[in-house]
Amino acid sequence: MQKLGKQTIKFDNPPKIIETASIVGPKEAQGPLAKYFDTLLQDEFWGEETWEKAESKIIKQTVDLVISKAGLAPSDLDFCFAGDLLNQCISSSFGLRELGIPFFGIFGACSTFVEGMILSSILADAGAAKNVLFAASSHFCSAEKQFRFPLELGNQRPPSSQWTVTGSGASIISSSGVGPSVDCVTARQNC
Amino acid sequence: MDKIETNQQYQKYVDKKTPNSPILKNCFNAFWVGGLICSIGQIISDFCKFRGFNEETSGSIVAIILIGISAFLTGLNLFNRIGKFAGAGSIVPITGFSNSIVSPAMEYKSEGYIMGVGSKMFTVAGPVLVYGISASILVGIVYLIFNTQSITLV
Numbered sequence: 549m550q551k552l553g554k555q556t557i558k559f560d561n562p563p564k565i566i567e568t569a570s571i572v573g574p575k576e577a578q579g580p581l582a583k584y585f586d587t588l589l590q591d592e593f594w595g596e597e598t599w600e601k602a603e604s605k606i607i608k609q610t611v612d613l614v615i616s617k618a619g620l621a622p623s624d625l626d627f628c629f630a631g632d633l634l635n636q637c638i639s640s641s642f643g644l645r646e647l648g649i650p651f652f653g654i655f656g657a658c659s660t661f662v663e664g665m666i667l668s669s670i671l672a673d674a675g676a677a678k679n680v681l682f683a684a685s686s687h688f689c690s691a692e693k694q695f696r697f698p699l700e701l702g703n704q705r706p707p708s709s710q711w712t713v714t715g716s717g718a719s720i721i722s723s724s725g726v727g728p729s730v731d732c733v734t735a736r737q738n739c
Numbered sequence: 740m741d742k743i744e745t746n747q748q749y750q751k752y753v754d755k756k757t758p759n760s761p762i763l764k765n766c767f768n769a770f771w772v773g774g775l776i777c778s779i780g781q782i783i784s785d786f787c788k789f790r791g792f793n794e795e796t797s798g799s800i801v802a803i804i805l806i807g808i809s810a811f812l813t814g815l816n817l818f819n820r821i822g823k824f825a826g827a828g829s830i831v832p833i834t835g836f837s838n839s840i841v842s843p844a845m846e847y848k849s850e851g852y853i854m855g856v857g858s859k860m861f862t863v864a865g866p867v868l869v870y871g872i873s874a875s876i877l878v879g880i881v882y883l884i885f886n887t888q889s890i891t892l893v
Contacts, residue, residue: 597849598849599849600849693846693847697842697863698842698843698845698846698847698863699819699842699846700813700814700816700818700819700838700841700842700845700846701819701822701838701839701842701843701863702813702818702819702820702821702822702823702825702829702830702835702838702842703819703822703823703826703830704760704765704822704823704826705823706760707758707759707760707761708757708758
């Protein structure tokens with residue numbers, strides 16, 4: 549592993565992305581990318597009492613799915629990086645606590661998933677880990693509650709307003725295996 | 740297409756591509772829905788006066804009924820649809836004030852009645868209350884000073 553230029557890391561033994569999984573909510577299920585997701589939810593609550601619990605369930609199920617798709621057991625994973633948009637990364641830490649994998653909570657909003665990928669790749673390339681899990685999640689309703697207005701508030705959204713995804717993505721980076729390899733990573737400076 | 744090199748050029752490009760809000764349509768909807776809400780208020784007020792209430796009591800009854808109706812519609816998940824359609828038309832009358840208190844109360848109910856509903860109920864309406872009441876006190880003081888003077892002058 550060596551540093552190139554100001555903000556790029558080049559790996560000596562490029563780690564592989566061996567498996568991915570994703571679960572998304574009802575609005576994403578209606579979109580043009582629907583056929584690429586593993587599970588489509590019909591309900592924002594997914595049988596839970598609150599949106600935060602639903603988000604926690606979404607990330608837990610996504611992680612379970614990626615582990616089973618890769619044919620691994622949770623004990624095969626050395627570390628995990630995960631994050632979401634809520635205070636204390638609560639949905640990730642609660643969703644992943646039963647797996648018993650050493651856990652790093654990360655917060656990068658939109659960039660959380662790629663941050664997890666960069667850090668996982670560094671661990672895998674450095675030989676500190678064989679398999680590293682990384683995941684990110686968000687939930688439209690819990691994000692609106694955390695950052696914006698209550699859903700029942702009668703305000704108008706401009707046509708260009710963005711919509712936080714309800715869903716979660718998880719992936720496993722491995723120092724060996726078959727899959728796309730991560731050769732270099734470039735972190736952007738914060739502006 | 741010019742090359743985008745600076746932040747200002749990028750901002751210009753984004754502004755050009757971003758769809759604008761349909762202002763004319765929004766204004767029209769806000770006008771007639773707001774007008775309708777006010778007309779309903781006026782009808783209730785006139786009815787109260789017809790039944791023998793005085794001006795002040797009739798005003799209070801109108802406020803109570805409109806607040807009650809919009810709180811109920813918020814609970815039924817209907818008020819946000821009206822608000823999305825009418826914008827300021829339903830936010831500016833007292834109905835919007837009611838909605839801005841009921842909606843956080845519903846949203847934060849999952850966090851309990853004290854730390855959730857109780858403490859978060861005024862997250863939207865709070866600033867309006869704080870500065871509205873502060874401003875009215877200031878205006879009251881100004882009024883008191885100048886009004887007393889004008890009385891003494893006379």
